[in-house]
Amino acid sequence: MAKHHIEATVNGDPVEFLCETEDTLLDVLRDTLDLTGSKEGCSSGDCGACSVMLDGRLVCSCLVLGCEVSGRKIETIEGMAKGEALHPLQRRFLEAAALQCGICTPGFLVASKALLEQNPNPSEHEVRFWLAGNLCRCTGYDKIVTAVMDTAAAMRKG
């Protein structure tokens, strides 16, 4: 069967690609579009390392098919910094040592940004439950949760 021809927007740029029916959005991002910032930890939607935004909604890109994203808007970790300016979450993660090995970091950053966009003042409880779909095996989550709360507080002050 012929491959699907898909046009979509990734981090604001128009892209087009061909994919097999069974190719996931994560496969397309990593293998076709060379956007390897989204990571594959499980390919079953359990670890969140492949988190991206699809039309403004947080999804595991391993659970979305490439051929489902026709005409849609995708945002990945590669689009999070604007030029030289890091997103405040990226900056805070660095300063607060909220990563150790860093494999889960892109997923946590994408998911945390999604949280702060809809809830600028989350409680610790809310942060922990929002991020419960992202696995981290290094940090014990402490510094990640703290970094998200601190970023939220700083962003509220402007």
Place this chain on the structure above:
Amino acid sequence: MAETNGHSRTNGQHYVGTRTVRPDGMDKVTGRARFGADFNLPGQLIGRVLRSPHPHARIIAIDTSKALALPGVKAIITRDDFADQPSEFIPAGEMMMNYKDVVRNVMAREKALYEGHPVAAVAATSTAIARKALKLIDVTYEVLPHVIDVVLAMRPGAPLLHDDLFTAGVEPRPDKPSNIAKRVEIKLGDVEAGFKKADVVIEREFKTAPVHQGYIEPHAALATVSEDGATELWTTTQGHFIVRAHCARLLGLDMGKVRVTATEIGGGFGGKTVVYLEPLAIALSRKAKRPVKMVMSREEVFKASGPTSGATVRVKMGATKDGKFVAGFAELKYQAGAFQGSPVQPGVMCAYAPYDIENVHVIGYDVVSNRPKVAAYRAPGAPISEYAVESVVDEIAKKLGLDPIELRMMNAAREGTKAAYGPKFGPIGLEETLNAIKKTEHWNTPLRKWQGRGVASGFWFNIGGETTVSLTVNEDGTISLMAGTPDIGGLRASLTSVVADELGVPYDKVRPIIGDTGSLGFNFLTGGSRSAFSGSMAIVEAAKQIKADLCARACKLWEAKPDQVEFKDGAVRPLGALGEKVKPMTVADFAKTAGKTGGPIGGVGRINAQGAGPSFGTHLVDLEVDPETGRATILRYTVAQDAGRALHPAYVEGQYQGGAVQGIGWALNEEYVYGDDGKLQNAGFLDYRMPVASDVPMIDAILVEVANPKHPYGVRGVGETPIVPPLGAIANAMENATGIRFTELPMSPPKVLKALKDKGLNKA
């Protein structure tokens, strides 16, 4: 040129001990960092592994002809592509390994010994073709009876994994093979005499389940072999020099022709100290003459890598009525998986290490069964044996009506204590961690019904070992630091601070990289909590060379004698009267004119680091049990651990916090679940339940610093000890909350609920 013990550095800047931003961080928050699966080469093939569906089967024949005929298939390898290896034990970090077993673990030979054991591997032009090819490989198996449980595997008549395995460490040598690979033992004093002196003796048997290291990044390797045998490999590993050695040995390659680059590594915890895909990728590339990329699925990671041992542990301890421990006995039976080499030896050595006890006797058995071969997992072996001992210590405290911290304090190992496993401890910080915990507000906060509090201590040896680092002073005075131990959790930040302080240059003028095996001398792997300890020691050596060289150059330029100059605050300074004639020269000044004063400037630290100081820790945990579901929720958690000196406090805290949460998973939820068919039933993150953010509270970390006198900065390794105390601390908190002593891990909701029901306690 005074070399001092870190605390009194002579230069002006002090990055050591501060929370610098990691130099590799920018790439990691922007998605740019390249991990194992992020590397690709032009013309690469995709490699996939065919794995045994049976837990135990003789491999009668492997027919690859149909698969080879499939268009797009470029190479297939089986056992025939690997020469057999003689039986020979070699040290592998904190464990031992045998190439006869390694060659059989990377590719099954006579038998498949666990579900998921590699039987063949394919390289093809696409993943889809590789998958199709695997289905076309025809393997004829003779299915054999299997054994999963360690106690059953030890019984006479149990299905035998290896007919040439005779228990080592028993006299006389057994005349029949068995699944018991080894018996180990340590003895101090006379344990029977000790029990006679005891007023209270407690004996319990414990069981722990095997758990996986759970790194989020699956194993990945990319290999390319040219026609002349030159080999390049990119792989996610804790030790690329070790990978080189293993691959060269297994495939008969010259080490000098094998260049291994450690990619960024997405977690390891001991599980990436061995090879799985690497020799397969090289063998496939050698055959296909094209690059071959291989990545494991999560299911493959669970079924065929890691985990650590499950175990059965019997502990018997005796104490006098005022609480002095007088005897400690333990018998440990550890699962090794399909090949011998469980961490039972360190388990034996660590069991009673936190305590000063005159009479200790610990016996350990290393037992094979039809499970994946265990790999190191953070303080390998120690959490299991120390969990059992810490549980019994708690019971003794309860029985004698003593405060559990006071009881531990009374018996704590301290400087001069002779450990049962041999050495006499130097300065150590166990008492300090107990004191630190006792002073916390946490310890002094009241609890409510169904809540419980537990405390436990833990010990790990730590190691040093072979380490090379190079420091290059670039023409503009910036510094390139090359280390050879993969950076898993902030190593580059710690080492960069040391370089900056040693040479008196700004932190951001030092750029660290992890060099490949062709660029730097040998490094043992990142493990044993050694990389910051040994790396900083080697940097001090390399910096010493640079400082001596710059002083010598200054002497030439200034026509001075060696005692007229010193290196201080980042510059060679003239002393005494010379100071009126010439001005100090900074590292950057020398760099600019290096060509005129003797050429390139740099130093290489090549050391076999000795004097790793053990690290002790004490954990305090509060939890609440839901009597309706049996679920335990961790409410509050505090870790105190001796870091010797924290090079980078935030990353030391990170080790404490991360280890504690891994321990929470081990204690409450994680386990390998096998069916009667010998197959793993929960090979995925949904059913293998690691802690998520909503499962845990903040983890308070207290850095205790009792300097290690053998290290120039006082450093102790910190990475492993944090996973040792949680199991015991949480079990003790469960007892405190419910009155029930749980002797089986994990204390998962169904198990807890059943125990509550049995006692009629499941009504709130």
